[in-house]
Amino acid sequence: MGQGSTARAVSEHVSDWITEGRLLPGAKVSDTAVATELEVSRNTVREAFRLLAHDGLLVHEFNRGVFVPLVTSADVRDVYRLRRVIEPAVVRSLSAADVHRLGPLQAAVGAARTASRRRDWPGVGTANMHFHRSLVALAGSPRLDVMMRRLTAELRLLFAVIDDPRFLYQPFVKRNRELLALMAKGRFEEGAGFLEAYLVDSEGAIVAAFEEKEQSA
Amino acid sequence: MGQGSTARAVSEHVSDWITEGRLLPGAKVSDTAVATELEVSRNTVREAFRLLAHDGLLVHEFNRGVFVPLVTSADVRDVYRLRRVIEPAVVRSLSAADVHRLGPLQAAVGAARTASRRRDWPGVGTANMHFHRSLVALAGSPRLDVMMRRLTAELRLLFAVIDDPRFLYQPFVKRNRELLALMAKGRFEEGAGFLEAYLVDSEGAIVAAFEEKEQSA
DNA sequence: GCATATTTGTCCGTATGTATA
């Protein structure tokens, strides 16, 4: 039974299916089908679905079933509107004492660089998300952490639609490093402004890729 | 089966029990007990618990059970830290076109005034929460709405601990009205600053009441 | 529009594992 709950293991599976593109946005996810495939009880699968719905990776419509959410460019804009409010505010709220707590950010930047050298673009994507999650974690707010976890989960959903994420991530590996350097010097106000411009550019790139997709569809 | 799901009906019941003080913070909520009392299945109760945990009104610890969260003054500060980031940012993001969309805020202010005259302090509290939820709704962000719903749900949890919420709400009925007046004139930047000071004072009052409670306990 | 088949929501009883007295 592993170390966690079975329901959590099932949720990991389904989560992977979404990021791997096996489950496309809008697809219905049948609890019985998942139950037979993973050889667990239907009740357990339903529990797993609740966990995923909690993070926004599935939506539950009463008496109709659970579905992979349909994401549009409007959703991209909404997610980034929140990021632009939250992340710079976190950087601005830091003080000199926090300079010595940047370890996780350093690690994420390093992971992004090695993944980039290996042309492992999904790896770059996960490292990027670790960077931003660790950044928000610096605020020390449990509620902000769960909000950011939900947002990054939705970002995974967004990126699953885009087939070639290389040009979306690669430019931002460098900017993560630059932001980290500013923070390490305690220049938080400057870093917050840098991050704001960063997020605006990132949103623009993703929205563009998205609307291109929407055209073709 | 009613109009919604039975699970939702059960969640409403338990939610009421918490606000009514029948379930105190830290209390364990047994699924079997709730199931027998409301005459529904344990499975359905567990579903209801998931819904409530999603809004932060219950916490789920693996292999231990479900509990009403223990709230401390640190939680009060955390909730208000988020409110101070989110709410002023919303006000700042508004434009002249939004002046004609303040109807729900007007209604909430009116409800607060009549409830205050009737010395219906819980009524004042709910009107106050409607005011702030409607304020955030002006941003037109679905994700921000669910975040705010979660925060207001937790505020209900906080206020359930305080027996006399009169002096906590009464001073802010007037300030809600003043903030609304500023927004109606399109003075959003000024309103954002006003709201920030407002939230600082509100936090101070609630933290004080809370630490008084913690002393006696 | 109707009858049918599928799916979902809900329930029960039980077995197994985990935490706590």
Next chain:
DNA sequence: CTATACATACGGACAAATATG
């Protein structure tokens, strides 16, 4: 350490709602 209580997980079952022919 043992024993008790409890939580997780299972599989089967049925009614209601939905989708399908």
